[in-house]
Amino acid sequence: MPDRANKVEITCTVNGETHSFKAYPMARLLDVLRQELRLTGTKEGCGEGECGACSVWIDGEIANSCLVPVLQVAGSEIKTIEGIATGEQLHAVQEAFISCGGAQCGICTPGMVMAAVNLLERTPRPSETEIRMGLAGNLCRCTGYMKIFEAVVRACQATGVKV
Amino acid sequence: MKKHLIGRPVPRKEGRAKVTGQARYVDDLVFPGILYGATVRSRVARGRIKGISFGEGIPWHEFTIVTAKDIPGENYVALIAHDQPYLADGVVNHSEEPVVLLAHPEKYLLEEARRAVQLEIEPLRPTFTIEDSLSKKEIIWGEDNVFKSYSVEKGNVDEVWARADFIVEGEYRTGAQEQLYIETNGMIAVAIPEKGVTVWGSMQCPYYVHKALMALFGLPADKVRVIQSETGGGFGGKEEYPSMIAGHAALLAWKSGKPVKIIYDRAEDMAATTKRHPSRTRHRTAVSKDGKLLGMEIDFVIDGGAYTTLSPVVLSRGTIHAPGPYSCPNVRIRSRAVATNAPPHGAFRGFGAPQSIFALERHLNRVARAIGLTPEEFRQRNFIQPGQTTATGQVIRENVNMNHLLERALALSDYHAKTARFARENSGQRRKKGMGFASFMHGAGFTGSGEQYLASVVELEATPQGRVRVLAASTEIGQGTNTIFSQIAADALGLDYDSIEILKPDTASVPNSGPTVASRTCMVVGKLVEAAALGLKQTLVGSGFLQEGYTPAGFERACKRYIESHGPLKSSSQYQPPPGIHWDDATYYGDAYGTYAWAVYVAEVTVDTVTFETEVNDFVAVQEVGKVIHPVLAAGQIEGGVAQAIGYALYENVVWNEGRMLNSQMTNYIMPTAVDVPPIRVFFEELPYSYGPAGAKGLGELPMDGAAPAIVNAIENATGVSIHHIPVMPESLMEALAVTEKAVERA
Numbered sequence: 085m086p087d088r089a090n091k092v093e094i095t096c097t098v099n100g101e102t103h104s105f106k107a108y109p110m111a112r113l114l115d116v117l118r119q120e121l122r123l124t125g126t127k128e129g130c131g132e133g134e135c136g137a138c139s140v141w142i143d144g145e146i147a148n149s150c151l152v153p154v155l156q157v158a159g160s161e162i163k164t165i166e167g168i169a170t171g172e173q174l175h176a177v178q179e180a181f182i183s184c185g186g187a188q189c190g191i192c193t194p195g196m197v198m199a200a201v202n203l204l205e206r207t208p209r210p211s212e213t214e215i216r217m218g219l220a221g222n223l224c225r226c227t228g229y230m231k232i233f234e235a236v237v238r239a240c241q242a243t244g245v246k247v
Numbered sequence: 248m249k250k251h252l253i254g255r256p257v258p259r260k261e262g263r264a265k266v267t268g269q270a271r272y273v274d275d276l277v278f279p280g281i282l283y284g285a286t287v288r289s290r291v292a293r294g295r296i297k298g299i300s301f302g303e304g305i306p307w308h309e310f311t312i313v314t315a316k317d318i319p320g321e322n323y324v325a326l327i328a329h330d331q332p333y334l335a336d337g338v339v340n341h342s343e344e345p346v347v348l349l350a351h352p353e354k355y356l357l358e359e360a361r362r363a364v365q366l367e368i369e370p371l372r373p374t375f376t377i378e379d380s381l382s383k384k385e386i387i388w389g390e391d392n393v394f395k396s397y398s399v400e401k402g403n404v405d406e407v408w409a410r411a412d413f414i415v416e417g418e419y420r421t422g423a424q425e426q427l428y429i430e431t432n433g434m435i436a437v438a439i440p441e442k443g444v445t446v447w448g449s450m451q452c453p454y455y456v457h458k459a460l461m462a463l464f465g466l467p468a469d470k471v472r473v474i475q476s477e478t479g480g481g482f483g484g485k486e487e488y489p490s491m492i493a494g495h496a497a498l499l500a501w502k503s504g505k506p507v508k509i510i511y512d513r514a515e516d517m518a519a520t521t522k523r524h525p526s527r528t529r530h531r532t533a534v535s536k537d538g539k540l541l542g543m544e545i546d547f548v549i550d551g552g553a554y555t556t557l558s559p560v561v562l563s564r565g566t567i568h569a570p571g572p573y574s575c576p577n578v579r580i581r582s583r584a585v586a587t588n589a590p591p592h593g594a595f596r597g598f599g600a601p602q603s604i605f606a607l608e609r610h611l612n613r614v615a616r617a618i619g620l621t622p623e624e625f626r627q628r629n630f631i632q633p634g635q636t637t638a639t640g641q642v643i644r645e646n647v648n649m650n651h652l653l654e655r656a657l658a659l660s661d662y663h664a665k666t667a668r669f670a671r672e673n674s675g676q677r678r679k680k681g682m683g684f685a686s687f688m689h690g691a692g693f694t695g696s697g698e699q700y701l702a703s704v705v706e707l708e709a710t711p712q713g714r715v716r717v718l719a720a721s722t723e724i725g726q727g728t729n730t731i732f733s734q735i736a737a738d739a740l741g742l743d744y745d746s747i748e749i750l751k752p753d754t755a756s757v758p759n760s761g762p763t764v765a766s767r768t769c770m771v772v773g774k775l776v777e778a779a780a781l782g783l784k785q786t787l788v789g790s791g792f793l794q795e796g797y798t799p800a801g802f803e804r805a806c807k808r809y810i811e812s813h814g815p816l817k818s819s820s821q822y823q824p825p826p827g828i829h830w831d832d833a834t835y836y837g838d839a840y841g842t843y844a845w846a847v848y849v850a851e852v853t854v855d856t857v858t859f860e861t862e863v864n865d866f867v868a869v870q871e872v873g874k875v876i877h878p879v880l881a882a883g884q885i886e887g888g889v890a891q892a893i894g895y896a897l898y899e900n901v902v903w904n905e906g907r908m909l910n911s912q913m914t915n916y917i918m919p920t921a922v923d924v925p926p927i928r929v930f931f932e933e934l935p936y937s938y939g940p941a942g943a944k945g946l947g948e949l950p951m952d953g954a955a956p957a958i959v960n961a962i963e964n965a966t967g968v969s970i971h972h973i974p975v976m977p978e979s980l981m982e983a984l985a986v987t988e989k990a991v992e993r994a
Contacts, residue, residue, distance in 0.1 A: 124275035125268015127479070129429040130513040134913035137429055165268035174266065182262040185879035188887065189725025190265030191430040191479025197266060219921040223913070225427050225480050226725045228890030229921045231883050 099167030136222030139195035165194035186235035188226035260729035302363035320465030331554035388586035402577035407542030411533035419606035430479020436496035443470030459490035483594030521593025528606030565599025597951035608956030681965025690840025691945025713803025739780035766945025846870035859977035874942035888950025
């Protein structure tokens with residue numbers, strides 16, 4: 085059993101806000117986000133870095149938060165699904181997931197959206213192969229992925245119009 | 248009056264909550280003072296419990312500990328039979344059988360404590376295979392290890408063998424498959440002896456859980472409350488198992504007086520909860536030289552695991568689908584669900600049909616080859632036609648045209664040209680390409696008299712603001728219940744999509760519209776939504792507050808005035824069988840389903856003859872499903888089902904050792920990823936079904952049935968190797984290809 089005395093003070097930025105909290109250094113970032121910060125949009129699907137339901141960004145890089153000890157994010161900027169929309173305004177990827185049917189049961193959706201937005205930030209005009217590779221770390225059991233691919237393409241078109 | 252939501256891709260009702268992470272699943276719910284629960288399991292496949300000891304170094308006084316003797320009511324999970332205990336009492340019958348429950352506020356300590364409980368179990372000889380179970384060497388269940396058997400007879404199959412030009416025999420096997428919903432099973436329970444039991448959790452069937460908890464605690468219906476939280480996928484895996492985990496959480500809550508949450512981790516969920524039944528099917532088929540089916544004898548056996556659970560009904564659906572969408576004058580089907588000392592197998596999309604259809608669609612390719620016809624020519628000569636009868640004597644009343652579906656699917660996949668080209672180009676290539684297809688059907692709704700027994704009810708209630716609430720126990724599990732019910736109710740009432748609200752399934756406030764299974768939610772329950780909506784309108788029109796041709800504002804005024812003068816404005820509708828439907832449970836004869844969805848699926852594959860990997864390069868799914876209520880959701884069901892079936896065919900291999908799943912992790916149980924799936928091209932044909940809402944049929948399970956045989960037929964087309972089992976792992980393909988090469992060398 086972890087000794088409570090071993091908790092350490094950790095400061096990091098989550099969705100633009102600075103948070104300081106006490107946590108065991110090896111506590112999973114996933115648990116800290118969900119339990120300490122009550123950001124339950126990040127989901128646990130497997131606990132071993134296979135399914136991607138717990139995907140968040142750490143300093144702009146997509147990561148499985150179930151595999152990240154919280155000590156590792158001290159001083160980092162973290163983004164979760166709760167930080168993707170701007171107020172009431174959904175991100176183009178979120179809009180496209182709704183209109184294309186990219187979300188069914190919804191449990192993989194937060195992680196999938198995090199991966200898709202991250203992909204588009206790095207590769208604004210991804211090829212089909214790039215879309216598939218960009219989402220390969222996120223498992224979906226409902227959709228067969230077709231509508232998720234469509235959503236990414238539609239989000240590119242939507243953002244393309246703005247540019 | 249507006250009326251066109253049906254057929255349009257309106258936004259998913261709860262879509263915004265899901266894409267923003269605001270949707271609340273059971274593990275997202277917070278209760279003050281909550282305890283976490285854990286399950287200590289047998290680890291011995293069959294044996295007698297001699298003792299339970301609690302190891303040193305754990306502050307056991309801080310724990311709530313529950314064993315079978317703490318159960319206030321009946322120690323069985325109420326479903327079909329009452330053979331499965333909530334907690335083993337004296338004996339264990341599979342290695343994941345729950346024996347002791349623990350609860351503690353601290354998760355880390357709970358896990359250490361779980362490992363510190365020692366069970367002393369004297370092993371008994373277990374049974375792990377269908378063959379051993381059938382041999383009755385060891386009787387592990389009832390008198391003969393058989394949970395259920397069925398016998399279907401049409402014509403006289405005994406007299407066809409002598410006059411048949413060809414007789415083709417074969418044996419086919421399918422493996423277990425994990426549902427692998429991405430949200431694991433989980434429940435929260437609050438239980439206070441004088442007040443009753445309430446559970447929140449991930450589930451498909453609130454009233455199944457309700458019934459099970461009433462028996463477990465000996466409580467009346469109004470003292471048990473079951474509330475569905477947002478559910479992260481089910482696929483059948485949350486049909487019966489939630490009754491178990493809900494009972495466990497509630498027993499711990501009952502004893503501790505505190506809320507208890509049990510969330511399985513992935514390994515526990517995969518190993519301990521139900522999976523698709525493994526199967527063995529034997530075919531003996533008589534054919535005339537002009538390619539007509541004369542007789543089919545089918546022996547279908549499924550491995551039910553240690554307890555009955557849903558095996559009798561899984562077996563029933565598998566049995567009825569075993570002869571496929573073909574006309575054959577003489578059919579005998581004998582089927583059995585047998586016991587083994589594996590964790591009970593259970594519901595999984597398709598429910599027995601994917602197993603028996605895999606066997607049939609592989610077998611018919613071999614039959615076609617034996618008589619010198621192409622797979623498509625043979626099927627074209629035998630497809631069932633309107634007016635002909637199925638094996639159970641059901642007359643096909645709809646305008647089924649399987650031949651048209653086949654031609655369309657073959658054209659869309661460029662089947663003929665590609666088959667010819669691959670035959671020319673494969674020779675000498677390391678990577679060999681092939682085409683394969685399967686033709687099949689899937690009955691919608693409960694089998695036989697099942698829907699009459701369920702007698703489902705839906706209610707609608709209008710508010711003074713003109714909003715209409717749908718009250719049903721049918722759960723949204725990703726397939727779109729909330730959305731299609733809203734479309735159906737809105738169109739029936741001439742209202743906007745947003746004026747319909749779907750109440751969350753909660754047994755304290757919704758009627759029992761039956762379980763969310765069997766491709767019945769749209770067709771059966773959707774029809775009840777439509778009927779209740781029309782009833783609501785009739786009430787308003789009959790009261791004089793509403794005139795035909797009304798606007799939404801007029802509807803709102805009418806609701807307000809009605810409620811002011813008469814009180815609550817409600818309408819309910821109960822299932823009535825369509826006219827002319829007859830089924831006899833005793834003889835297993837009659838209309839097995841109100842209707843069927845019909846389909847032909849085509850797969851294009853590449854087989855690497857060095858690594859023995861198979862990839863699916865293209866997939867065409869053509870199906871007739873009645874009116875499509877929501878084109879995006881419907882296509883999403885087909886695409887998702889096909890992807891699961893690709894996994895069933897090629898990747899998803901449950902590795903067993905002494906009745907335990909060895910690979911209960913996503914790392915070593917492999918499901919299709921974004922880079923594994925081919926383009927899945929979905930095409931609907933819509934022949935409205937008179938007794939579905941706006942003409943809709945059920946379609947959720949259909950895509951699970953046809954993809955695996957289409958893929959394995961394509962592997963045969965690519966390599967010349969006839970594979971009789973799934974999953975086709977590279978190892979088994981390597982073995983099969985080696986055998987074929989040796990045979991070629993000898994020849």
